[in-house]
Amino acid sequence: MQYDLTEEQRMLQNMVRRLAKERVEPGAGKRDAAAEFSWEQVDLLRENGLYGIDFPEAYGGSGAGMLAMAIAIEELSKVDASTGLLIADQELGSLPIMLAGNEEQKRRYLPKLASGEQLAAFALTEPAAGSDVARLRCRAVREGDSYVLNGTKNFITNGGVAHIVTVYAVTDPQGPPRKNAGVFVVEKGTPGFSVGKKEDKMGIRWSDTVSSSSRTAEFPEQTFSGATVTALRS
Numbered sequence: 001m002q003y004d005l006t007e008e009q010r011m012l013q014n015m016v017r018r019l020a021k022e023r024v025e026p027g028a029g030k031r032d033a034a035a036e037f038s039w040e041q042v043d044l045l046r047e048n049g050l051y052g053i054d055f056p057e058a059y060g061g062s063g064a065g066m067l068a069m070a071i072a073i074e075e076l077s078k079v080d081a082s083t084g085l086l087i088a089d090q091e092l093g094s095l096p097i098m099l100a101g102n103e104e105q106k107r108r109y110l111p112k113l114a115s116g117e118q119l120a121a122f123a124l125t126e127p128a129a130g131s132d133v134a135r136l137r138c139r140a141v142r143e144g145d146s147y148v149l150n151g152t153k154n155f156i157t158n159g160g161v162a163h164i165v166t167v168y169a170v171t172d173p174q175g176p177p178r179k180n181a182g183v184f185v186v187e188k189g190t191p192g193f194s195v196g197k198k199e200d201k202m203g204i205r206w207s208d209t210v211s212s213s214s215r216t217a218e219f220p221e222q223t224f225s226g227a228t229v230t231a232l233r234s
């Protein structure tokens with residue numbers, strides 16, 4: 001089996017390695033000590049087209065695949081793991097839309113995420129549900145033309161800075177664990193959505209990890225049709 005990187009992957013690796021050396025490594029220690037989210041680093045990755053590496057070309061990405069994305073994350077994380085995490089979290093927060101969104105949802109969200117114009121966050125973990133997703137408590141209840149989400153999420157990377165958060169919530173409490181939940185795209189500013197305190201960590205400190213990010217959010221039907229990702233029931 002051949003494990004060598006392709007020429008394109010090597011070019012990407014060299015480009016990101018140089019960028020990391022010149023623009024990420026300087027100030028990395030200070031940023032980590034200050035633990036303040038760096039929009040400068042967000043912009044740097046956007047200007048260099050690094051958010052959309054694994055996004056499909058049809059939605060503004062480069063379609064270069066997950067290995068290429070991992071190469072970029074690796075090179076950035078060698079000098080500042082918080083910067084590398086920006087790409088990883090953009091991917092994680094966007095994957096539910098890529099995998100299960102309908103065409104309208106993909107067109108609405110993915111191009112801005114691929115370009116880095118917007119940031120995404122991924123909200124699965126809860127105070128009582130980390131590795132064990134069967135213990136999810138966040139609920140999504142349909143009320144007339146709306147869905148109401150109620151719950152608290154923990155340790156959400158970019159939870160306080162993201163424009164959209166893909167939130168996992170139980171839609172069918174009687175259903176079998178792990179197959180009873182859906183994913184909802186919660187846009188920043190949705191009524192009832194609030195962000196808790198930022199965690200003080202021992203490393204990767206300027207990355208925005210918030211302890212609770214979703215309380216009660218109501219989605220009118222028209223938002224729901226554009227904002228809800230097809231329930232993941234696999």
Ligand SMILES: Cc1cc2nc3c(=O)[nH]c(=O)nc-3n(C[C@H](O)[C@H](O)[C@H](O)COP(=O)(O)OP(=O)(O)OC[C@H]3O[C@@H](n4cnc5c(N)ncnc54)[C@H](O)[C@@H]3O)c2cc1C
Nearest residue numbers: 121122123124125128129130131132154155156157158209
């Ligand atoms: C810096 C940081 C950023 C994070 N960002 C995000 C994010 O963006 N979005 C998000 O959703 N989450 C995020 N998390 C949460 C992270 O995904 C969880 O911490 C992780 O899933 C583990 O969950 P937990 O902390 O509740 O530990 P637990 O689930 O309690 O696990 C503790 C230990 O028990 C083991 N264990 C758990 N359940 C079982 C079982 N049934 N059988 C056997 N062993 C088991 C685990 O393997 C582990 O060793 C982040 C965490 C950190 C620290």
